[in-house]
Amino acid sequence: MHSAPSVTYPVGRSRFAGALLALAWLLGAAAAGLWWLQSPSPGWRLGALGFVLAAAGAFAAWGWWHGAQGTLAWDGQSWSWSGDPDGHDSVLEVGLDLQRWLLLRWKSGNASHWLWLERTGRLERWDDLRRAVYSRARLDALPDARPPAAKP
Numbered sequence: 001m002h003s004a005p006s007v008t009y010p011v012g013r014s015r016f017a018g019a020l021l022a023l024a025w026l027l028g029a030a031a032a033g034l035w036w037l038q039s040p041s042p043g044w045r046l047g048a049l050g051f052v053l054a055a056a057g058a059f060a061a062w063g064w065w066h067g068a069q070g071t072l073a074w075d076g077q078s079w080s081w082s083g084d085p086d087g088h089d090s091v092l093e094v095g096l097d098l099q100r101w102l103l104l105r106w107k108s109g110n111a112s113h114w115l116w117l118e119r120t121g122r123l124e125r126w127d128d129l130r131r132a133v134y135s136r137a138r139l140d141a142l143p144d145a146r147p148p149a150a151k152p
Contacts, residue, residue: 004135007128008073011083013064014116016101021060029053068106068113074132081115084108094133102133 032049036042042049070083072092079092084106095114096103102117119126 004074004076004132005128006073006075007125007132008071009117009125009129010070010121011072011081011115011117012069012121013067014101014118016118017067017103017116018064021064025053025057025060028056068115072104072115072117072129074129079106081106081108083113084111092133102130104133 032053035049036046039046068083070081073080073082079090081090084090090106090108093105093107094102095105100119104115104117106113106115117129122129
């Protein structure tokens, strides 16, 4: 069995992720507006809601703007990411696959980062990246492992 080809792919701010955050915030703002319109006397709760809504929007915008950036690389055996200075014992997991967008979780030591990758980042290498994400590095079978059909 052949492993996936080596590939490097840019990691940066995702417009798709930004649009999802903006949509979620707008839906929350619309729900708050409807509550305000239907409430006979919202009082202090309206102020608290406005503060929470503004804080959530600011936090989402800050998180998107300062999101993970770097270069993700597969060498045929393991992953590396230029945004991770340690990079030892790192694992890459697929969180969400929407064909044109991938949400990946980079785990290294005690830290983890969510990485949004877009097909438009490097269109000519997108299929290679997807093959590498779903490929497995060398898997050594356990010495006494038997296939399911051989078990009594």
